[in-house]
Amino acid sequence: MAGNLIIPSFSLHSSLAAWIQLISSSFLDKSSSSHHNYRNSKGSTDFCVRNIDHAAFGRREIEIAEQEMPGLMALKKRAAADKPLLGAKIIGCTHITAQTAVLIETLVALGASVRWAACNIYSTQNEVAAALAEGGYPIFAWKGENEEDFWWSIDKCINNEHWQPNMILDDGGDATHLMLKKYPAMFSSIKGIVEESVTGVHRLYQLSKSKKLTVPAMNVNDSVTKTKFDNLYSCRESILDALKRTTDVMFGGKQVLICGYGEVGKGCAQALKGMGCVVMVTEIDPICALQACMDGFRVVKLNEVVRQIDILITCTGNKNVVTREHLDRLKNGCIVCNMGHSNTEIDVGSLRTQELTWEKVRSQVDHIIWPDGKRIVLLAEGRLVNLSCSSVPSFVVSITASTQALALIELYNAPAGRYKDDVYLLPKKMDEYVASLHLPTFDAHLTELTDEQAKYLGLNKAGPFKPNYYRY
Numbered sequence: 001m002a003g004n005l006i007i008p009s010f011s012l013h014s015s016l017a018a019w020i021q022l023i024s025s026s027f028l029d030k031s032s033s034s035h036h037n038y039r040n041s042k043g044s045t046d047f048c049v050r051n052i053d054h055a056a057f058g059r060r061e062i063e064i065a066e067q068e069m070p071g072l073m074a075l076k077k078r079a080a081a082d083k084p085l086l087g088a089k090i091i092g093c094t095h096i097t098a099q100t101a102v103l104i105e106t107l108v109a110l111g112a113s114v115r116w117a118a119c120n121i122y123s124t125q126n127e128v129a130a131a132l133a134e135g136g137y138p139i140f141a142w143k144g145e146n147e148e149d150f151w152w153s154i155d156k157c158i159n160n161e162h163w164q165p166n167m168i169l170d171d172g173g174d175a176t177h178l179m180l181k182k183y184p185a186m187f188s189s190i191k192g193i194v195e196e197s198v199t200g201v202h203r204l205y206q207l208s209k210s211k212k213l214t215v216p217a218m219n220v221n222d223s224v225t226k227t228k229f230d231n232l233y234s235c236r237e238s239i240l241d242a243l244k245r246t247t248d249v250m251f252g253g254k255q256v257l258i259c260g261y262g263e264v265g266k267g268c269a270q271a272l273k274g275m276g277c278v279v280m281v282t283e284i285d286p287i288c289a290l291q292a293c294m295d296g297f298r299v300v301k302l303n304e305v306v307r308q309i310d311i312l313i314t315c316t317g318n319k320n321v322v323t324r325e326h327l328d329r330l331k332n333g334c335i336v337c338n339m340g341h342s343n344t345e346i347d348v349g350s351l352r353t354q355e356l357t358w359e360k361v362r363s364q365v366d367h368i369i370w371p372d373g374k375r376i377v378l379l380a381e382g383r384l385v386n387l388s389c390s391s392v393p394s395f396v397v398s399i400t401a402s403t404q405a406l407a408l409i410e411l412y413n414a415p416a417g418r419y420k421d422d423v424y425l426l427p428k429k430m431d432e433y434v435a436s437l438h439l440p441t442f443d444a445h446l447t448e449l450t451d452e453q454a455k456y457l458g459l460n461k462a463g464p465f466k467p468n469y470y471r472y
């Protein structure tokens, strides 16, 4: 049996055995002592949040997020009369933030009913969860859940005698996997799964490969709008925010080295150049290196500039890009941080030796001091610096969330046979639609193809405008 299990991404589950124990043990059937029994103003107790009294504060947070989520708000307005999700019963397992609340309320306005849990034990905004609970949505989430709470909350969403889910919106795959393992009959009646994260998508492909995926699933992680906006544009802004909040550094004239000139590296390089930094780049790929040259950046090896740089940022998705040897040679005061997914890009472990002193100077900021007095400034211990030290703009989340909503609508309404039990990318036309929902914010006016032009290019005037292989 163990051989068939797929280990969840959830970081606390360090071993397969621990996970098996977690989902098979009886604790899922009973309330943990840390659960709070509140009643909202309409008398409902079908939720579990930290403190329902903070609902008004959470409602304000949601209203602020709505201002910067034009795609979702437009979708809500355009489709509310059609109710394309009428009858959809969606299990949600995502970060519970003000932006997610806007998504939840949009899905409900489109006709769905939902039950929602957190996909991460730390990221829930308690006041937002309270506002949703007060609004009558069954939310099971609070910041600082333990492992038992985490699985209990997802289980409370799935297992309800008056409500049988038919769709899953997942971020990381934990709701999908709990249902598959514990409620296989319910799982087979699901109409579709929408998955947002790299890890969750990876797990879906594994299920598909081993023929255990018995429902169609949509991979929204790899839709163009998500990749471009999350990786390039969001990082372009959040790298500056993260560096400023943690170090108050003056950017002008600083020598910055960016390792990796992919989407994330391009965003960081552009932003820092704009602030007057002298930006250099390292690359392994000649195409990306040439792009960096054409964009006006010097392409160097880390070894060549290691003694002169003021800020070092890794964005490669690789490991051991910055080693102890490099760190030993950095100049006094150099700021070191990582924008890539994993915390292995900088060999932070190699800094935990006796001769080096660690001094925590702020939250997420450590000074590492060498015996000769040299110090470097390490941010977020080498974890994703923007997610650890700054916030993600609601506008970017609006794009991803609109993609998720459209994926749910597509899977829920697709005629039998359009999707088999496999993992799909969102149709390009929908990606284009998500982008178009965000254009009015900028008063952007699209040019329409003439009949003659459409014929010449072999396109439908309403799109899609690019083939699937087009790289934006």
Ligand SMILES: NC(=O)c1ccc[n+]([C@@H]2O[C@H](COP(=O)([O-])OP(=O)(O)OC[C@H]3O[C@@H](n4cnc5c(N)ncnc54)[C@H](O)[C@@H]3O)[C@@H](O)[C@H]2O)c1
Pocket: 230, 231, 234, 235, 259, 260, 261, 262, 263, 264, 265, 282, 283, 284, 285, 288, 315, 316, 317, 318, 321, 339, 340, 341, 342, 384, 385, 386, 387
């Ligand atoms: N911080 C965030 O908010 C955020 C957002 C999206 C993605 N990410 C993560 O950032 C990382 C990069 O994402 P991306 O979309 O730019 O990927 P990408 O593949 O487009 O770019 C990575 C680049 O690094 C280069 N590279 C690999 N090893 C290298 C090395 N040893 N030295 C120099 N260059 C090297 C590759 O050739 C590639 O061009 C990934 O881990 C991704 O998951 C972070």
